[in-house]
Each structure stands twice: as structure tokens, then as C-alpha cells.
Amino acid sequence: MDYRVQGNDIIVYEPDLDLDETLDCGQAFRWKKIASDHDCTYVGSFVNDKLMVSQTEKGNFIFHNTDENDFISKWIKYFDFETDYSELKRCFSEDETLSKACSFAGGIRLLRQDSWECLISFIISQNNNIPRIKGIIDRLCEHYHSKFPSCEQLSQENEDSLAYLRSGFRAKYIADAASKTADGTAKLREIAAMPIDEARAALKQIKGVGPKVAECVLLYGMYRTEAFPIDVWIKRVLAQYYPDGFPEFARENAGIAQQYLFHYIRSITKQSE
DNA sequence: CGCCAGGACGCCC
């Protein structure tokens, strides 16, 4: 990744990033595509730092109104710019299916999101579709003046006071996650550093957190790249292409591989429909 | 109208 300061903006060159593929692939739910002079512009935030970012052509990006210090301390980390995805994809391409998946949507990166926001977001995601997940999270942030509420704030709520979210049966799970995080029953920072099976077990102490949600929190919110969320689509990939198990050499970054595979299987399924 | 959504829980055997 190369960057330079240009006026109030940071200009970035990074061939292994595509904004549509990365910001609208179901790993994060608060990025909105807006109309602009550029081909592709999103507004969103990491915790409560807002950003407008544009992709002008393949590999070229504008981080609007971004201070160089903020770019270094926040956005390099969030977009995982310190990881060489070309190298990752070269490694994955030993495997035929993964090779195809990487060349289909090679601009996907793993965003290093906030663990607390991820926990709530993926609790909301269960048995739900992406447009409605976004709607619920929108209403949640809107309620807190366009910011994602802290666990302390949310721990003041209960199933009934969260009715405005229209999150259905998930409201009681949100309340439980908030109270357990706020009172220290679930220490997300410590969980993030635990051996992966201990971390999984600790997350599953929260109501509404099962295998899939725990895996998503570990991958998207704690940068545990070995975490491997298995949904109906990935189940299909495993059955169809990996009957003898997922290749050993890709295990430590299985979660990143999973993102390429998820996009790939959905695209070829849509084609054949 | 019925089907499904990047699931988890509770209860059953």
C-alpha cells in the first residue's frame, strides 16, 4: 500500500482492495454507498470515527478529509493495509477452488472491526437478511445520535425498551450481551487473546451466541483469521469441493479464505439460477 | 400469499 497527502485528503494506492467487495459483502453493516462525483463512494465509521472513502479506479482511493495521523492510527489498521493480500492469495492459489474464488473477487479484505460492535451486529444477523440487519443497526445508532452505543449505554436497556429496533426475538440477546459485557462477565479484550476454543466457549456464554455468531465475532471483531464461520453457503462449498476437509495449508487464514469462497459460491449459484 | 434470511434455543429421544 502506498499513500500520499493531497490537501485535506489521503490518496491511497492498493490493488488488493475493492470497496464494493469489501464494504458490502456481509462482514460490516454500517457502510453506505452514496452518490458522488466518483465511481464509488462510501460513508461509514470505525467505532465512532467517521470516514468518507472513494474508489476512483482499480487500486486508487481517496480518504476524504483525513488527517495523516488518523490515517496511520485508524484506517491503516481498519482496512488491514499492513497485511499483504497478494501474498495471501498466492498462497491460497495452491488450491484450485480457492484460486478461482480469489480471481473472482480478489478485492475482498478482512476489516479489523470493533469486537463489541461485531458482537451485537452478528447477534442481530442470526436468521436474518442483510438489508434488515442494516435497518436494525441503523435504528440502533440513530437512537444514540448516529453513534454505535457503548456496552454501558446498552446495558441500561432491556428486551422491552429495545422494541423500537424491531429486532424480534434478538432483543433479549442484545440485552444479555450488553449486561455481560458491561459487568465484566464477558471480557472481550481478554477473549480476543485466548486460545481459540476457550474464546469460542467464552463467547457462547452470552445468550444468542452460538457457533456461527461466535466464529463471526472472532474473525471480524477480533482478527482471529483462523476462525471459520460456516453458514449454508460455506457448508455447500465444503460438501462440494472439500469432502476430505479444508486444506491444512490454509487453516491459519481460513477465515479470510472463507470470504473469497462465500462470494464465489454465491456468484456461481446465481449464474446457474 | 408463502418462502426465506450469513442461527440459536429448548426440548425430545
Next chain:
DNA sequence: GGGCGTCATGGC
């Protein structure tokens, strides 16, 4: 330990 009905809501 696996199988299955149930859980709200809304897009399609």
C-alpha cells in the same frame, strides 16, 4: 450428541 419446532420481522 443429533434432530426438529420455534422464535419476530420484513423483503421478495
